[in-house]
Amino acid sequence: MDLSNLHLLSATEAARLIRDGAISSEQLVEACLAQIRAVDDRIHAWAFLDPAYALSQARALDQYRLEGKPTGPLHGVPIAIKDIFDTADMPTEYGSPIHAGRTPSRDATPVALLRGAGAVIMGKAVTTEFAFLSPGKTHNPHNPEHTPGGSSSGSAAAVAAHMVPLAIGSQTAGSTIRPAAYCGVIGFKPTHGLISRHRVSPLSRTLDHVGLFARTLDDIALLAEQLVAYDENDPDTRPGARIPYSTLSAEEPPLPPMFAFIKTPMWERTDEDTRDGFAEIAQQLGGQVEEVELFPSANDAWQWHQTIMGAEVAHNFEREWQNNRALLSEQLRGQIERGREVLAVDYQRALRQIAPMHDSFAELFEQRYDAILTPAAPSAAPKGLSSTGDPSFCTLWTLCGMPSITLPLLQSSDGLPMGVQLVGPRGGDGRLLRTARWLSKKMAEV
Amino acid sequence: MDLSNLHLLSATEAARLIRDGAISSEQLVEACLAQIRAVDDRIHAWAFLDPAYALSQARALDQYRLEGKPTGPLHGVPIAIKDIFDTADMPTEYGSPIHAGRTPSRDATPVALLRGAGAVIMGKAVTTEFAFLSPGKTHNPHNPEHTPGGSSSGSAAAVAAHMVPLAIGSQTAGSTIRPAAYCGVIGFKPTHGLISRHRVSPLSRTLDHVGLFARTLDDIALLAEQLVAYDENDPDTRPGARIPYSTLSAEEPPLPPMFAFIKTPMWERTDEDTRDGFAEIAQQLGGQVEEVELFPSANDAWQWHQTIMGAEVAHNFEREWQNNRALLSEQLRGQIERGREVLAVDYQRALRQIAPMHDSFAELFEQRYDAILTPAAPSAAPKGLSSTGDPSFCTLWTLCGMPSITLPLLQSSDGLPMGVQLVGPRGGDGRLLRTARWLSKKMAEV
Numbered sequence: 020m021d022l023s024n025l026h027l028l029s030a031t032e033a034a035r036l037i038r039d040g041a042i043s044s045e046q047l048v049e050a051c052l053a054q055i056r057a058v059d060d061r062i063h064a065w066a067f068l069d070p071a072y073a074l075s076q077a078r079a080l081d082q083y084r085l086e087g088k089p090t091g092p093l094h095g096v097p098i099a100i101k102d103i104f105d106t107a108d109m110p111t112e113y114g115s116p117i118h119a120g121r122t123p124s125r126d127a128t129p130v131a132l133l134r135g136a137g138a139v140i141m142g143k144a145v146t147t148e149f150a151f152l153s154p155g156k157t158h159n160p161h162n163p164e165h166t167p168g169g170s171s172s173g174s175a176a177a178v179a180a181h182m183v184p185l186a187i188g189s190q191t192a193g194s195t196i197r198p199a200a201y202c203g204v205i206g207f208k209p210t211h212g213l214i215s216r217h218r219v220s221p222l223s224r225t226l227d228h229v230g231l232f233a234r235t236l237d238d239i240a241l242l243a244e245q246l247v248a249y250d251e252n253d254p255d256t257r258p259g260a261r262i263p264y265s266t267l268s269a270e271e272p273p274l275p276p277m278f279a280f281i282k283t284p285m286w287e288r289t290d291e292d293t294r295d296g297f298a299e300i301a302q303q304l305g306g307q308v309e310e311v312e313l314f315p316s317a318n319d320a321w322q323w324h325q326t327i328m329g330a331e332v333a334h335n336f337e338r339e340w341q342n343n344r345a346l347l348s349e350q351l352r353g354q355i356e357r358g359r360e361v362l363a364v365d366y367q368r369a370l371r372q373i374a375p376m377h378d379s380f381a382e383l384f385e386q387r388y389d390a391i392l393t394p395a396a397p398s399a400a401p402k403g404l405s406s407t408g409d410p411s412f413c414t415l416w417t418l419c420g421m422p423s424i425t426l427p428l429l430q431s432s433d434g435l436p437m438g439v440q441l442v443g444p445r446g447g448d449g450r451l452l453r454t455a456r457w458l459s460k461k462m463a464e465v
Numbered sequence: 466m467d468l469s470n471l472h473l474l475s476a477t478e479a480a481r482l483i484r485d486g487a488i489s490s491e492q493l494v495e496a497c498l499a500q501i502r503a504v505d506d507r508i509h510a511w512a513f514l515d516p517a518y519a520l521s522q523a524r525a526l527d528q529y530r531l532e533g534k535p536t537g538p539l540h541g542v543p544i545a546i547k548d549i550f551d552t553a554d555m556p557t558e559y560g561s562p563i564h565a566g567r568t569p570s571r572d573a574t575p576v577a578l579l580r581g582a583g584a585v586i587m588g589k590a591v592t593t594e595f596a597f598l599s600p601g602k603t604h605n606p607h608n609p610e611h612t613p614g615g616s617s618s619g620s621a622a623a624v625a626a627h628m629v630p631l632a633i634g635s636q637t638a639g640s641t642i643r644p645a646a647y648c649g650v651i652g653f654k655p656t657h658g659l660i661s662r663h664r665v666s667p668l669s670r671t672l673d674h675v676g677l678f679a680r681t682l683d684d685i686a687l688l689a690e691q692l693v694a695y696d697e698n699d700p701d702t703r704p705g706a707r708i709p710y711s712t713l714s715a716e717e718p719p720l721p722p723m724f725a726f727i728k729t730p731m732w733e734r735t736d737e738d739t740r741d742g743f744a745e746i747a748q749q750l751g752g753q754v755e756e757v758e759l760f761p762s763a764n765d766a767w768q769w770h771q772t773i774m775g776a777e778v779a780h781n782f783e784r785e786w787q788n789n790r791a792l793l794s795e796q797l798r799g800q801i802e803r804g805r806e807v808l809a810v811d812y813q814r815a816l817r818q819i820a821p822m823h824d825s826f827a828e829l830f831e832q833r834y835d836a837i838l839t840p841a842a843p844s845a846a847p848k849g850l851s852s853t854g855d856p857s858f859c860t861l862w863t864l865c866g867m868p869s870i871t872l873p874l875l876q877s878s879d880g881l882p883m884g885v886q887l888v889g890p891r892g893g894d895g896r897l898l899r900t901a902r903w904l905s906k907k908m909a910e911v
Contacts, residue, residue, distance in 0.1 A: 258704070330809035334817075337810065359810050363776035364783065366809035371780075 025050035030096045030184040030238040037084070037095040044077035044084075044095025048139055051097050055182045061163050063156040064177040066102040067109050068142035073097065076139045091137030093245060099177045099186035099232075101170075102143040103150050103220040104130050113220045114146040114155050114170075117343045127218035128250045129187055129229055136245040141183050144173030147407060150189055150222055151332070153348035154407050160202060161435050165400040168198030169407030171230060175202040178232045185242055186232040191222045191328065192417055193396070193410025195230025196425045200395035200438025201408060203427040207231040207239045207452075208413075210445045211420025212257060215250030223331035224255065225370065226324070226417055236456050239424070240264040243448065267449030268456055276389035276454045278304060278441075279311040284318055285411040288397035296429035296437055297394065303462065308392060314379050319372070320415045326361055326369040327418070333358030377419045377445060384444045390454045391416075395438030399431035412440065422448040424455050428462045471496035476542045476630040476684040483530070483541040490523035490530075490541025494585055497543050501628045507609050509602040510623040512548040513555050514588035519543065522585045537583030539691060545623045545632035545678075547616075548589040549596050549666040550576050559666045560592040560601050560616075563789045573664035574696045575633055575675055582691040587629050590619030593853060596635055596668055597778070599794035600853050606648060607881050611846040614644030615853030617676060621648040624678040631688055632678040637668045637774065638863055639842070639856025641676025642871045646841035646884025647854060649873040653677040653685045653898075654859075656891045657866025658703060661696030669777035670701065671816060672770070672863055682902050685870070686710040689894065713895030714902055722835035722900045724750060724887075725757040730764055731857040734843040742875035742883055743840065749908065754838060760825050765818070766861045772807055772815040773864070779804030823865045823891060830890045836900045837862075841884030845877035858886065868894040870901050874908045 025033070025047045036042045052070045059065065080095045105111045105123040107130075112118045130140065145155035147170040157172035159165040160180040167176040171188025175198035178186045188195050190208045199206020207230065214229035221227055229246065233239045244265055249258040280301060289297075301308050333340075333355050339347060340355050347355070383391075394412050401408050416423045422445070425438035441458065443451035471479065471493045482488045498516045505511065526541045551557045551569040553576075558564045576586065591601035593616035603618035605611040606626040613622040617634025621644035624632045634641050636654045645652020653676065660675035667673055675692065679685045690711055695704040726747060747754050779786075779801050785793060786801050793801070829837075840858050847854050862869045868891070871884035887904065889897035 330813065333810045334813035337814070359808065361809040362805065363807040363809045363812035364779045364805050366812070367776065367780035368783070 022046055023050060023053070026054040026181045028184065029235045030093065030233060031235065031241055033184060034093055034096050034241070038090060043081045044139060045074060045081055047095060048073050048077040048097050048141070051141065051183055054180070058160070058180050059182065062158050062160050062176050062180050064099070064144055064173040064180065064182060066112060066114070066143040066145045066155070066173060069109070072108070073139055073141050080137060080139065091135060092241060093133065094137030095139060096137070096185065097139040097141035097183045098133055099141050099144040099174055099183045100130055101174050101186070101188040102146045103189060104187065105218040106130055106140060106143065109140070109143055111143065114148045114150070115346070117339055117346045123218070125218060128215035128252065129219070129246050132245055132248060144171070144177055144186055144188070146170050147172060148348050148351060149220060150191065150194060151354065152350045152407060154404055158404065159400050161400070165402050165435065166201065166404055166407050168201035168400060170194040171198050171232070172407065174232050175199050175204060175206065178202070178204045178234060184233060184238060187246070188230040188232060189219065190228045190230045190413065190417055191226045192324065193413030195228070195232070196395045196413045196423055196438065196440055197408055197410050199232055200425045200427070200436070200440075201400035203436025205233050205236060205239055205424065205426060206438070207243065207424045208417070208422065209243060209247065209448050210422045212255040213247045213448065215248065215253040215256050217250050217252035221335045223328050223335070225327050225331060228417065236268060236452060236459060237265065240268040240452050262449060264449055264452060268452030270453055272389065272453055272457055275307055276457050277387055278308040278390055278392040279383055279388040280308050280392045281311050281313055283313055283393065283412065283415060285397065288409065288411060289394060290398040292431040293394050293398055293437060300392070300428070300439065300462070311383065316372070317376055317379070317415060320376065320418050321411065323369040323372045324414050324418045326365055329354065329358035330361040330366040331358070333361070373419060377421065380419060380421065381444045384447065390451055391442040393440050393442065395425040395440040399435035399437045416442045420445055422451050424451060426455055426459055428459070468492050469496060469499070472500040472627045474630065475681045476539065476679060477681065477687055479630060480539055480542050484536060489527045490585060491520060491527055493541060494519050494523040494543050494587070497587065497629055500626070504606070504626050505628065508604050508606050508622050508626050510545070510590055510619040510626065510628060512558060512560065512589045512591045512601070512619060515555070518554070519585055519587050526583060526585065537581060538687060539579065540583030541585060542583070542631065543585040543587035543629045544579055545587050545590040545620055545629045546576055547596075547620050547632070547634040548592045549635060550633065551664040552576055552586060552589065555586070555589055557589065560594045560596070561792070563785055563792045569664070571664060574661035574698065575665070575692050578691055578694060590617070590623055590632055590634070592616050593618060594794050594797060595666060596637065596640060597800065598796045598853060600850055604850065605846050607846070611848050611881065612647065612850055612853050614647035614846060616640040617644050617678070618853065620678050621645050621650060621652065624648070624650045624680060630679060630684060633692070634676040634678060635665065636674045636676045636859065636863055637672045638770065639859030641674070641678070642841050642859045642869055642884065642886055643854055643856050645678055646871045646873070646882065647846035649882025651679050651682060651685050651870065651872060652884070653689065653870045654863070654868065655689060655693065655894050656868045658701040659693045659894065661694065661699040661702050663696050663698035667781045669774050669781070671773050671777060674863065682714060682898060682905060683711065686714040686898050708895060710895050710898060714898030716899055718835065718899055718903050721753055722903050723833055724754040724836055724838040725829055725834040726754050726838045727757050727759055729759055729839065729858065729861060731843065734855065734857060735840060736844040738877040739840050739844055739883060746838070746874070746885065746908070757829065762818070763822055763825070763861060766822065766864050767857065769815040769818045770860045770864045772811055775800065775804035776807040776812040779807070819865060823867065826865060826867065827890045830893065836897055837888040839886050839888065841871035841886040845881035845883045862888045866891055868897050870897060872901055872905055874905070
């Protein structure tokens with residue numbers, strides 16, 4: 020075992036090696052920290068990182084295992100936490116000067132679940148300001164002149180640069196799928212309400228999702244299994260049996276999957292690389308992909324999303340608006356200002372569109388298709404760090420609360436990664452992972 | 466058995482006699498129809514009644530029983546349905562000329578549950594226009610010059626006048642408790658989300674509750690048992706085990722119950738009869754009642770209720786507002802107009818008050834009290850039919866989704882019934898019924 024390369028391991032492999040005693044969590048975390056020392060000065064993925072504290076968690080977990088105590092599925096595996104999730108032992112600053120130095124006393128529910136699974140909470144990953152648009156300090160690991168995407172910038176970059184095998188982030192428009200695609204990792208946004216957002220800084224109850232980052236589908240499934248759980252403190256989660264995503268996602272599809280290629284009105288924003296990439300995929304899938312026209316009412320989804328997000332952001336930032344307006348970015352101030360003008364009838368009308376829109380998609384899946392196939396973003400990561408790129412290919416699925424995943428299956432002409440997004444119906448997360456695995460294999464055969 | 470007096474039976478007694486073969490459903494329904502013929506021309510409780518069809522349901526249920534098939538808990542017992550609940554076999558007109566002659570093809574969930582329990586759907590009871598404020602044709606059975614209250618006017622009056630032993634209605638502000646109190650019957654509004662409102666004309670998702678009317682607490686518990694059920698079509702219901710309200714409510718309290726007498730800011734509206742009545746009750750309860758001051762934030766509840774109701778009514782009546790504005794009453798038009806101006810931030814701020822307010826009440830119950838004791842209305846039924854009276858003693862509990870029940874334990878100086886309202890914490894419906902029974906017995910001892 021080459022100890023200096025442990026940071027290249029997947030979480031699944033690392034957890035197995037730790038369980039078997041082949042490596043220690045301390046060795047794994049040390050390798051990740053070495054990688055961070057080697058590369059992070061040009062990436063800046065971390066809002067908070069205390070190497071000594073990360074190592075002390077690892078040593079405690081090693082000791083625990085040596086005492087013969089039961090270990091969790093992520094025992095000793097480090098994970099990055101987007102800095103909008105409260106951590107009882109680290110600052111949580113939301114990427115905003117308003118909350119500089121804030122040290123919450125409790126963990127967000129996903130963080131608590133990760134600790135329960137034995138994970139090492141490596142540190143806090145950079146977020147844009149309050150997970151909205153204003154960028155943090157992170158650069159794209161593939162080219163530091165390009166944005167890593169946002170808002171989960173640090174989460175995506177840390178996984179892409181092998182600083183950690185796993186990270187969690189969030190998505191309210193395109194904040195998981197977009198940075199994952201730009202950074203060339205897998206990003207997974209499960210069905211709305213599957214993962215609790217308790218003690219996670221809210222933008223919009225209707226739209227906020229927890230997002231997952233990893234470099235392999237096994238890792239995504241393993242991580243999802245730890246996080247999907249009912250939490251009475253998140254009114255959108257529902258009691259239900261734990262779902263074995265690892266098992267489900269590893270199964271062979273009973274029939275070759277069918278894909279519905281949906282361009283959406285955002286297709287006009289795609290660059291040539293994206294169009295070429297999708298033409299190539301379509302060719303390889305042959306009869307297994309069909310282009311499907313979006314039903315007309317869905318074309319208004321971007322407007323409904325904006326109304327809901329505007330109203331709910333304005334609501335969630337009332338305190339900052341009243342007390343710290345000058346410390347908000349211009350972008351967020353503008354959003355709040357517009358949101359404060361939204362009428363309750365318009366807000367409710369927008370909310371009411373979601374269920375029928377999702378029902379129309381559900382029909383598509385029942386009739387014929389295993390997944391919707393669509394770009395993760397209109398292009399690879401744009402040059403420049405003043406914007407986090409375009410979330411428009413994620414908006415519709417986020418609004419409908421549908422599970423979506425991006426796979427790093429394409430490359431731009433200048434060598435940057437590009438994501439292929441697959442989308443399933445609400446609750447179809449396991450099957451979506453299975454279909455994603457099938458597609459990854461298929462594309463690897465080429 | 467005096468067949469001409471069967472309409473005086475409680476639902477519980479009637480169901481037992483039918484089950485035992487001592488009377489038939491046809492005999493019971495015939496007695497109720499005879500009572501309707503005798504008294505309804507001065508009460509006008511019915512929006513729709515087809516005596517022949519009611520009798521044909523009864524005969525079919527009798528036949529069913531004679532064939533030895535299993536019977537439901539309400540087998541053969543007639544019930545009145547407020548005319549905002551869809552019925553597949555009767556018109557449902559919402560008390561509005563806009564929907565005159567409307568004949569839905571499906572039952573509202575509560576109606577379907579009642580049919581499943583073997584009830585005879587007697588007919589549709591008068592509602593105010595869309596269960597809002599504009600009165601229907603119903604008079605108070607105790608004095609036809611007085612309002613029966615609203616909006617469940619016909620439901621309360623029909624039960625009070627022994628036309629049926631049971632009725633269902635609804636409550637968004639005070640539409641169950643107030644008419645029950647004015648008409649001298651028991652009105653019960655269970656915890657928000659316990660009873661489905663699927664295919665019930667909505668005013669406000671946050672505030673709408675199904676309400677129950679009967680003349681005995683046994684009947685209320687029996688009826689609640691049939692109606693409390695998860696329905697995936699009402700997003701506010703939750704899966705859960707069926708709760709045996711009859712058993713729970715029949716139990717002796719382990720300790721003599723303690724009552725928190727809460728006057729609320731509405732106390733200044735009470736008349737002398739009400740104040741005298743409550744002074745009397747307080748005296749009889751002695752050390753078992755304590756006056757409790759409302760916590761200050763609850764004093765804004767009436768304002769929050771108005772904001773939420775305004776916004777949600779405006780949302781639910783968009784179609785009528787666009788297409789049939791002239792056919793709406795002035796009161797409803799005014800409400801919609803005001804509601805259309807409500808900002809989404811104000812609406813969300815109001816919604817957010819509910820949970821903490823309920824938590825404060827929950828503490829009260831945990832610490833010391835079995836129920837809150839408060840008037841059902843500021844007075845007995847006011848004279849005149851142009852208004853349905855004052856719901857202000859119900860607003861706070863409706864907003865918080867707390868179960869409340871009114872018991873006809875008082876009388877005004879001119880002989881009209883007055884209600885004593887008991888309120889419990891969300892989910893404490895069974896215990897509230899038990900406490901209500903204790904109080905009824907206690908007051909009967911005098």
